[in-house]
Amino acid sequence: MTTVLVVDDQPLVRAGLTALLTAAPGFEVVGEAGDGVRAVECAREKRPDVVLMDIRMPVADGVTATRLIVGSDLEPLPRILILTTFDLDEYVYEALQAGASGFLLKEAEPASLLAAIGAVAAGDMLFAPTVTRRLIDAFVDRYRPPAPAAEQALRLEPLTTREREVLSLVATGGTNGDIARRLMITEGTVKTHLSRVMAKLDLTSRAQAVVVAYETGLVTAAR
Incomplete structure (x- = not known):
């Protein structure tokens, strides 16, 4: 059973999400919140597996x-799991840096919502590859810190060549399965490499790994 905290400032949106999750097998809504302060309080009180988090x-x-x-x-x-309209929310990249595990567009179909919650709860894919690319392409240049290139490159120095390969593929939206097939290794090996990347770079989420890949220039935004 995946427990979920629903956070949105619109009561009707919260009610709709709660009704959908309550009717779906394998999910349990353990709380609701209408603002960020209450969201933090509820997360501490209810200990949900996943928080559906509005931005504004x-x-x-x-x-x-x-x-x-x-x-x-x-x-x-x-x-x-961030709920976003994307085209209007200019805080999405900041949420990535803050440690969000995934993103979901508010116009997504109910089945996509349930699948996204399940994937995030399992620690798998944080969002669809197309959304990953759109987010990064739109926001990385705007928010990239003006650190010298040499200083940025030093952040990746602890990584092995294989770990850099895995990081770059994660940053372009690859699932563990995609990366395993691309590098001809097992998914377990992919997870091991990614865990080492996160440990060496002091990261707490896969989303933050995506941010680092772009900030350091390991991967560049498409033009």
């Missing part, structure tokens, strides 16, 4: 709430 909310936005939840002492940490 009163009191504290979804980026702030995500950062506080991911940086908390909760064990295990809830995984954050």
Whole structure:
């Protein structure tokens, strides 16, 4: 059973999401919140597996709430699935940096929502490859810190050649299965390499690994 906390400032949206999840087998809504502060409180009280997090909310936005939840002492940490309109939300890249585990467009079909929650809960794919590319292409140049190229490159120095390959493929939207086939290794080996990447770079989520790949120039945004 995957437990879910629904966070959105619109009561009708929360009600719709809650009704959908309640009717779906394998999911349980353990709480709702209408702002970022309450979201953090509920995450601590209810210990959900996944938080469906809106971005634009009163009191504290979804980026702030995500950062506080991911940086908390909760064990295990809830995984954050961001709900976004994308074209309007300019905080998406910041949410990536804050440690969000995935993104879902608000116009997604119900089946896609359930699949996304299940995938994030399992620690698998954080979002569809097409969404990954759109997000990165739109936001990476805008938010990339102006650190010198040499300084950025030093961040990747601890990684082996294979670990860099895995990181670059993750950043372009590859699933573990995709990467395994591409590199002709097992999915278990992919997971091992990615775990080592995250440990060496002091990252807490796969999403942050995507950010680092673009910030360091290991992968560049398409033009």
